[in-house]
Amino acid sequence: MKAKKLLTLAAVAVLSLGLVACGSNKDTGSQSSSSDKTIVVGATPNPQAQILNEVVKPLLEKEGYKLDVKVFNDYVLPNKGLTEKSLDANYYQHIPYLDEYNAKNKTDIAYTVKVHLEPMGVYSESLKKVSDAKEGARVAVPNDATNESRALKLLARQGLIKVADKDLLTKNDITENPKKIEVKELSAEQLPTALKDVDLAVINSNYALQAKLNPTKDAIAIESTDSPYANILAVNKENKDSEKIKALSKALTSPEVKKYIEEKFNGAIIASF
Known part of the structure; x- marks a missing residue:
């Protein structure tokens, strides 16, 4: 009887562990799915964060994504956020700046699209x-x-x-x-x-x-409008072709964004797509 009781307890323990494991996997999958639908973007306040919050966010919501815009007031921390993986993307810099940053910091940050030019x-x-x-x-x-x-x-x-x-x-x-x-x-x-x-x-x-x-x-x-300093969407190279980065890139270069730039800024910034 004693042996039988021990076997029963062991079976209960194994079953409990199995249930916990299944529950754990389910939660992890749920969190992963939620994470894949949240896009965290670093941006300087104006016009980048403004464009993201007022135009891009509603467009992404229609595609099932949540856009979380983190505002920065300097040019270094948004790139650090990318390399530290606290950001999925950033939108504030041009290609010459990114090239210089990559060379100086031995990083490999990439970009997907050119969005707009801010004439200096x-x-x-x-x-x-x-x-x-x-x-x-x-x-x-x-x-x-x-x-x-x-x-x-x-x-x-x-x-x-x-x-x-x-x-x-x-x-x-x-x-x-x-x-x-x-x-x-x-x-x-x-x-x-x-x-x-x-x-x-x-x-x-x-x-x-x-x-x-x-x-x-x-x-x-x-500056003249033929300046090479168009602002870009910068991303970690390994995430460049992810679905959410593709969705973000598409939204940032949408007709809605172009119209917003033209009407809101009256030539102070110029769409680059």
């Missing part, structure tokens, strides 16, 4: 034209490699300086500076605030828009 502009609270800058004028530019290059090239096209013939530039690559301007290298998000303390500031459109500056109305000089 030159702003001033005291000058009407770039050529009005006086000797020793203070000029603020972004301090990251690609955007500083972009800013210096824009100032060169305006005739304020001349620069070396190379892709990546810093203020040390200014070859002619007839007005002896003083170049201040600041983080991109600080430039609108610094505008009151300098004669000129070259500001990325996303931060200009955030500071209530309209690039097409308030900038005294602006």
